[in-house]
Amino acid sequence: MTLSPDTIEVFAIGPWTINATVAFTWLVMALLVLVSWWVTRRLTAAGDIGPGQNVLEAVVVFLLDQIREVTNQKPEPYLPFVGTLFLFIVTSNVLSVVPGFHPPTGSLTTTAALAVCVFVAVPVFGIAKLGLRAYLGNYLRPSPFLLPFTLIGELSRTLALAVRLFGNVMSGTVVAAILLSVVPLLFPIVMQAFGLLIGVIQAYIFAILAIVYIASGTELQERRARVEEVRQ
Amino acid sequence: MSDFGLIGMASILIAGLTIAIGSVGPALGQGRALAQALQAIAQQPDEANTITRTLFVGLAMVESTAIYCFVISLILIFANPFWAAVQSAS
Numbered sequence: 001m002t003l004s005p006d007t008i009e010v011f012a013i014g015p016w017t018i019n020a021t022v023a024f025t026w027l028v029m030a031l032l033v034l035v036s037w038w039v040t041r042r043l044t045a046a047g048d049i050g051p052g053q054n055v056l057e058a059v060v061v062f063l064l065d066q067i068r069e070v071t072n073q074k075p076e077p078y079l080p081f082v083g084t085l086f087l088f089i090v091t092s093n094v095l096s097v098v099p100g101f102h103p104p105t106g107s108l109t110t111t112a113a114l115a116v117c118v119f120v121a122v123p124v125f126g127i128a129k130l131g132l133r134a135y136l137g138n139y140l141r142p143s144p145f146l147l148p149f150t151l152i153g154e155l156s157r158t159l160a161l162a163v164r165l166f167g168n169v170m171s172g173t174v175v176a177a178i179l180l181s182v183v184p185l186l187f188p189i190v191m192q193a194f195g196l197l198i199g200v201i202q203a204y205i206f207a208i209l210a211i212v213y214i215a216s217g218t219e220l221q222e223r224r225a226r227v228e229e230v231r232q
Numbered sequence: 233m234s235d236f237g238l239i240g241m242a243s244i245l246i247a248g249l250t251i252a253i254g255s256v257g258p259a260l261g262q263g264r265a266l267a268q269a270l271q272a273i274a275q276q277p278d279e280a281n282t283i284t285r286t287l288f289v290g291l292a293m294v295e296s297t298a299i300y301c302f303v304i305s306l307i308l309i310f311a312n313p314f315w316a317a318v319q320s321a322s
Contacts (some may be wrong), residue, residue, distance in 0.1 A: 069282070160296050167299035174306070205292040208285065 004170070005102035006109060025104040028092045059087070063207075070208065071215040077128075078181060078211060081121055085114060086207035091197025097192055103199075107168040108162065115162035118210045119154070126217035135217065161209060168202045235318045243312050247305035254301025261294045 005020035012018065041050035049057070063083045067075035091107055096103040104110045125134040139150050172195035179188045269287040273280045 066285075069285070096265045160293075163303060164292065164299055167296075167303050170306075171299070171302055196264055201288065202292075205289060209292070212289070
């Protein structure tokens with residue numbers, strides 16, 4: 001039994017060995033790009049849209065609605081980042097029912113990379129929206145004495161984001177492997193179905209938490225500005 | 233007792249204890265959160281969407297402590313650094 005797909009070597013390009021994590025990440029990326037390209041090749045605004053366009057529109061509208069409800073802002077600037085996170089994680093989690101597929105999210109390296117993306121995206125979106133000065137000012141509110149705790153909070157929530165996704169996906173594969181050796185008939189299938197549910201929920205939670213963190217970087221200042229407006 | 237026996241015994245014992253104790257708190261917390269959310273939905277069915285979303289996010293937050301314990305116990309059993317050190321020393 002392997003705990004992490006990092007240790008499985010798939011093939012080698014020259015001096016670099018490509019492990020299962022990287023290979024399956026590329027596979028998921030290729031799948032997402034190909035399906036998106038194939039569906040968006042013939043978009044139409046006519047009444048009868050194809051099934052592919054229908055599904056993609058439903059996904060995009062769902063993401064836009066969720067982002068709008070969480071942030072109370074226009075969702076379009078956040079859609080590319082958060083939508084990509086959600087689609088990548090949900091695809092790799094759902095594909096884990098395919099035999100021989102090791103979900104790349106079951107490796108701490110992938111989830112840590114995704115969490116670092118969120119960690120970087122929070123100040124990027126915050127500075128883009130508020131400007132450098134106002135964004136950094138957010139850290140000193142309500143009191144400069146709380147600055148260390150804010151910084152620790154930023155780091156620990158990144159760690160929690162990475163370990164949560166990794167732990168959930170990895171526990172699914174490990175439990176399936178253990179069950180396979182104890183009760184190989186039927187029961188693992190139930191656990192696989194349960195794992196599908198967990199995988200989709202975890203992808204949703206990762207995306208929602210990312211947007212909550214991003215929103216907290218852009219919103220705090222705005223609310224204060226609104227209060228001052230009312231005061232004047 | 234040899235180093236192998238000692239490390240193996242301590243790892244397995246602590247791994248079991250970690251997941252046992254570590255899952256009690258999150259289980260109680262999640263049950264409480266779920267009960268409150270159900271009550272809130274029963275009182276305000278119109279707000280069910282918002283409540284459900286917040287509930288999911290909150291459950292994930294609570295659950296992460298149990299996940300940490302699970303990861304720790306897995307590390308103790310499958311990727312114990314002391315075990316590897318003793319193995320390479322002998």
